Amino acid sequence: MVLVPELTAGRFARRCGVRFAKLTTWQLTGGAAVVGLALAVGSVAAAGPWDSGQRTAERDRAAALEDGGGTDHGSPASRKDGNGKDTRARKTPAAAPSAPSVLAALAAPTGTGSAPVPDERALAKVLAPLLNSGSLGAQRTAAVVDAATGKQLYGKGAGEALTPASTTKIATAVAVLTAAGPDHRITTRAVVEPGSDKVGKVVLVGGGDPTLTARKDAEGNASLRTLADDTARALKAKGVEKISLGYDTSLYSGPLLHPIGPNWNIAPVSALMADEGRLDDSASGPAPRSGDPAADAAGTFAELLRDRGIKTETPDPSSAKASDHAESLASVQSPTLAALVERMLTNSDNDIAEALARQTALATDEPASFDGGAKAISTQLKKLKLPLSGAQFADGSGLNRAGRLSASLLTALLARAADPDHAELRPVLTGLPVAGFTGTLRNRYADDADAPGTGLVRAKTGTLTGVNTLAGTVVDTDGRLLAFAFLTTGTTDPKTAQSTLDRAASALAACGCN
Structure with a gap:
């Protein structure tokens, strides 16, 4: 995204969907600082090595800004969603939100x-008092690296x-x-078995799309209603107006329930949901979940078909x-994996995370299960x-406490995502929540001590x-992009621990440290 000097901070922020009327003083200050810094470095970032590797979600954000609708994730070529509908007239963001475009220029390193x-010594002086706080429990590790080079600048048990x-x-x-590619989409299909005459044998085939929706406003996601429209039309063209309906979830294997058991944070993991x-009507965060999301989705599909003049032999579909x-x-497709990754990271969406772990497994010929995904x-x-020393993967979401990662690995992942030679990984950075503004950081960075990190x-x-x-x-006061990771265990007061970690990240934002 190229930032123009004549675009004022207020106008730019409004175009990015930031509503100042609802922001705190620190959010206003942070937002203004970010816009100013973005304006200063935008032309350099736009000309840098990341420009040629711009991903789908980023191109669409720029196009969406031109349309006045804020951040968007539709296809840049056709500007159509997974249901084949043109999204150019839409004035609201699609349902796979990313971090605000106000920080897009800052996400792009420009080499050294x-x-x-x-x-390193200056960083240690700034971070040590915070990372040694008793609020961080019995164990704490940390790493800070230069995003442009991957060089570790600070470490505290970083390899543990x-x-x-x-x-x-x-x-x-x-x-x-890496395995499936940022432009891959997940397909949900309706098929009819051969030999179907007066009564068609239709099967709803799940492809593992965690964003498939039955709601009237699909908001850019694959729509079960659109699939029903197209399926009914295809059946009528064949002269079929009565069917038996089944549903196929065989793409996935292994247990449906996450090891933590029934939980409001994640549904049973099925290839069809x-x-x-x-x-309830929620789109993110904890919520009561179905015990059998595949059967529920198929039941909804049957109702939609009946509404469109296709009768079913039995009220409830069978596996x-x-x-x-x-x-x-007929078929419908999910948003791109780039968009799903951004949504997963911004909202910490466990359902998407486990689906993406299985997509990784499918792309590499592993079983599409918890173990296969890991x-x-x-x-x-x-x-x-x-650096995988000591790493153990138990799932894709991190809900399983058996997982183990080091601060060194996390910062290496972030640095790799910042590497101009790995533009396919850009959504890893653009999907990260922005302090004080989006996702799981929206309501953090509000206190005086950690507010310097707001927006940065x-x-x-x-x-x-x-x-x-x-x-x-984080971008430090000298304009250097740093990647960091702080891990703690044994904390007893989560709010205080979170605040301490936020202050540590803010300390990096406020640090020249050279």
């Missing part, structure tokens, strides 16, 4: 550049693997983008595997020659009982 690299919680999603993101199996000879009736992630990171820190949070983690990027 002229900004000085922080000194601890429970990463949701910062695991950074590893999942890198793995799936609508609206993440949510039993069935589509044959190799089944004929396709193995596939580890294998992909090994291929990238990342982009980081993935991690929280389990007794575990608090934070990993992301």
Whole structure:
């Protein structure tokens, strides 16, 4: 994105969807500072090595700004969503939100550049008082690296693997983008078995799309309603107005339930689900979940078909595997994996995380299960020659406490995502929540002590009982892009621990340290 000097901070922020009327003083200050810095470095970033590797989600954000609709994730070529509908007239962001475009220029390193690299001793002086705080529990590790070179500038037990919680999603993101590619989309199909005459044998085939929705406004996601429209039309063209309906979830294997058991933070992991199996109107965060999301999705599909004049033999669909000879009736596709990665990271979406772990497995010929996904992630990171000492992957979301990652690995993942030679990994950075503005950091960085990081820190949070983690990027006062990771275990007051980690990231933002 090229930033023009005549665009004022207020106008620029409004175009990016930032509403100053609802912001705190620190958010106003942080936002203004970010806009000013973005304006100063935007032309350099636009001309840098990242420009040629710009990803789908970023191109669409620029196009969306031209349309006046803020950040968007539609296809740049056709500007159509996974249901084949043109999104150019839409004036609101699609349902796979990324960090605000106000920071897009800052996400792009420009090589070693002229900004000085922080000194290790100076960093230690700034970070030590915070990382030695008793609020961080019995164990704490940390690493800070120069994003442009990957060189570690500070380490505190950086190679020791601890429970990463949701910062695991950074590893999942890198793995799936490497294995399947950022432009890959997940397909949900309706097929009819051969030999169907008066009564068609239709099977709804799940492809593992965690964003498939049955809601009237699909907001850029694959729509079960659109699939029903097209399926009904195809059946009527064949002269079929009555069917038996089955659903196929055979793409996935292994247990449906995450090891933590039934939980509001994640639905049973199925190759077929609508609206993440949510039993309310929420789109993110904890919510009551269906015990059988595949059956529920198929039941909804049956109702939609009936509304469109296609009768079903029985009210409830049954599980069935589509044959190799089944004929396709209709299909819908998810947003790109780039967009799904951004949504996963911004909202810490566990359902998307486990789906992306299985997409990694499918792309590498591993079983699409919890174990297969974990193995596939580890294998992909090994291929990238990342520091995996002590690393253990137990799932894609980080909900499993058996997972272990080091601060060194997390910062290496972030540095690799910043590497101009790995433009396919850009969504790992653009999806990170922005301190004080988006996702899981929206309501943090409000206190005086940590507010200097508002708008400048982009980081993935991690929280389990007794575990608090934070990993992301920050621009220091000299304009240097740094990647950091802080992991703690044994914390007893999560709010205080989070605040301490936020202050540590803010200290990096406020540090010249050279």
